Amino acid sequence: MSSAFENTIFEDPILNVIHLLNSIAQENPAAISLASGRPDDKQCDPSLIDRGLARYKHHVAGTEHSLATLLCQYGKTSGIINEIIATYLRVDEGITVSNPESIVVCMGFQEACTLTLLSIFEGGGVLLVPDPVFSGITGIAKLLGIKIVPVPMATFLDPSALRKIVENLESRGEKTKALYAVPDFSNPTADSLSCHARSAMLSLASEKNFFILEDTAYRYFRYEGDAIASMKSIDSSRVFLLGSFAKSIFPGLRMGYVVAPEGPGVMSFSGRLCKAKSLITVNTPALCQAVVAGLLIENDYSLKGLNHPRVLSYTKKRNHMLECLEREFPLKVGAQRTVSWNHPAGGFFVNVQLPFVFGYSEMRECAKLFKVIVFPTTLFSLMNEAATQVRLSFSNATTSEITQAISRFKAYVEFRLQ
Template sequence: MYHDRYAARAFSMKESAVRALFAVANRPEVVSLAGGMPNIADLPLDIVGDAVRDMIQSAAGPRALQYGSGQGEQMLREQICEVMAEEGIRAHPDDVTVTVGSQQGLDLLTKIFCDPGDVILAEAPSYVGALSTFSSYQAEVVHVEMDDHGLVPERLREAVVTLAAQGKRVKFLYTIPNYSNPSGITQTLERRKAILEVAKETGLLIVEDNPYGLLDLEGGRLPAIRSMEHEQVIYLGSFSKTFSPGIRVGWVLAPHAVREKLVLAQEAATLSPPTFSQYVVSTYLRVHDWRQQITVFRDMYRERRDAMLAALPDYMPVGTTWTHPLGGFFVWLTLPEGIDSQAMLPRAVTNRVAYTPGTAFYADGLGARNIRLSYCYPTPERIREGVRRLGEVLNRESQLNRTFGVRHAGPHFGLAELNTPQPNQE
C-alpha cells in the first residue's frame, strides 16, 4: 500500500549499524564495546538538578518553556563562542545556529547544499551517522584515504580533480580532524594546514565535525581548522560529549550567507530548536565550572582508553593491529587476513561481547577486516573482560583459518600503517 508512495530518497534510508546492535548490546551479560555512549557518571547531577530547578522557578522559566528563535537563544550562542575559543576559534554569536545535536546540523547542511547525485568527500573510514545522512539526501560519498597523520592531502587533491573531470559536483569535504569516529586518528597541525591549502586551491568547502575536540587525553590540544579559515570552513559542535547527550544541543558555525539558509532550514524542520534544552545548557555553563568538568571527563576516559590499550596485546591474535587514539572514544582494529568482522559478529555476541563491524563506516563496501571498539562507557574492568572475550572469538577464527585455509574477507582499508603488530600469545 505504501511502497509505491514513498519518495525516491526513502529507499536510500538504512538502519544504523550501531542502533541495530543496541537491543543485544544492552543485555547485562554482554560487554558492549560497540556504541559511543558518553559516560556521564561523573556529572554532578545534584548541582545540575538544583540549577535547573532554580532556573524554572525564576523569571527565565516561562521563557524556557516557550517557542524560541530559529537560530537559537542569544545567551547560549554567546556561551558557545566561549567554548569554541578553547580551540582557537574567534566567532561572533550571530554566525552560530543552535541545532538538535550536531547530527541535525549535518542534516541541515546536507539539505541546503546537496541535490541528488552531488558528491561529498569523506575520509575513509567515516562516521556512520554522517554516511546515513548523506545517503538519505541521495548524495554520492567518495572516500579519501587516511594515514597515521589523518586525511592525505595528495589523495584529496586527486579526488577533487578527477571528479571535476568527470563532470561531477563536489559540494564539500566532511572531516572529523580530532580523534576521528571511528578510527581515533587525529590530523596533525601540518596536515590540517595542507588540507586547507588544497581546499583553497580547488574552491572546496570543508565541513569540520568536532564533537570530541575538548576530550584530549594526552595534552597538546590542536587548533580547529575553522580557527585558521573563516569563509571556507563550516564548523559543527556539540554538548553531547562534554555535558549530556540527552539534552540534544549542538551548533553550526557558518559564514553569514550559509547561516541565513541554516536558520530557514531549521525553521522548516522544527520551528526552533528546543528552548528548554538551551536554557538547561546555558544554566549549566553559567553555574558550573565546565572547564574543570571536562578535565574530570578526560581523566575518566583516559583510564578507560589505557585499559583497552593494555588489554589488546594480551588477547588479540597475531596479525591484529590497532590505532592509539590521543583522545575521544574509539580504537580501530585491523584483523588478520581472512576474518570478516560482519560475519563474525553473531559468534562474538554468543560469547557475550559486542563491537561495531568496520563496514558500517564506509559507503563503498570496504571495512570487512575492521572493527571499531568503544572504550567510553564500560568500566576498565569490563573493558578488559570484553577484550578478553573478543580475543577468544578472534583466536578461534584464526585457528579455523589455519585449519581450512584463509577465507577472503572482502576489501578493506585497515590504516595498517598506523600500527605495528603487537607481540601476542595465540
C-alpha cells in the same frame, strides 16, 4: 506492501547501523558490550540539569530578559544562548564569532549537519567523506539524496592524494561542494588530521571553492600530546563548525550547534540554516539550552574545564584497554602480531586489525558464543574498506568489564584461528 515502498534508500545498510547496535545488545543481554560509542553512564549526572538551570536563571535575572518568555514561549530559531556559545568558542578555541547569529543552536550534531547539508547542496554537488566514517553524516546525506564520494582514510589524511581526488572529480564535471572531517579522534578509527593536513585541506577548499564540515564531537577528549588548532580557528570563511554537547555534557540533552562560515565577502548562511530549522524543529528546546548555558557560565565559559574530570576517567579506561590488549595478544619473540591495534591519543575507540574478515555475522557469532559485542569497522564503510577491523569502545565500560570483554574477545579470536 506496494512496490513503491520496496528497495528504497531506507533499505541502505548505512541507515541500519544505529538500529543494529541496539538490537544486537537486546538479543544478547548477558554479553558485555564494547560496541556503542555512548559516553560513560557515570558521567551522565542528572544533578547537572538542576545546576545548569539554576545558574542560567541567575544569569537571566541580571538581564532585561523575561525568564518566562525565554523558557516557556516559542523561541528564536537560531537559539537563545548564541552569545554564551560564542564566548565559550573564544575562551577555549580562540575563535571570534563576529555575529552570534552565525551560530544556530541545534538538537545535537545530527540536526546541525542536516541543516548544513540542506543549506549547501541545493542543486547537486558532491560531498567528500573519509571512509570508514560516522554513519550519522552518510546516513543523512543519503536520505537527502546527496552524492557522496567516499575517500579511503589513508588518502583522506594525505593532502596531495586528496587534491587529486578533487581534481579528478572536477575533470569529470563533478563539483565538490563540501568535505566532512573529524579532525580530532574520528569515529570509528580514532584518526586525527595533522596541523599540516588541516591547513592544506583549508587551502584546497579556498582554491576549489568548497566548504569543510568540521565535526568536533571528540575534540576535548585528548589523553596525550598538545591540542592542534581547530580548522574553524585557522580559516572561518571555509568552515561550518558542527559542535555537539553529547559527549562533553550528555546526549540526553540533544544539544549541539553549527557556526556558519564568516569573513569578508563570505555569503551569510545563517538565514538558510534558520529557514530550514524553522520547518524541522522550530527551535531547540529552551530548557536544554538553559542547562548547557548555565554549565558553561559556571565553568567560566570553558567546555575544556567542564570536561576535565571526564578526560581523566577516559584516559584510565583507554590505558586499561590498551594494557588488556597487550596482555591477551602478546608479541611473541620472532613472530609477527596476528592481531594489532592503534594507540589513539584521544576519542572513545581503539581500532583492532584481525587476521580474518569481521562483519555482521561474525559480530553476531562473537556476541552469541563468547558474550562480547564488538563492532565491525567495515559497517561504517561505503566501499567495503576495513573488512578485517573491529571498533572497540572503552567509553561506557568499567575497567573490570573491559578486562573480561578483551579476554572473551581473545577466546573468540582463538576459536576462529583454530
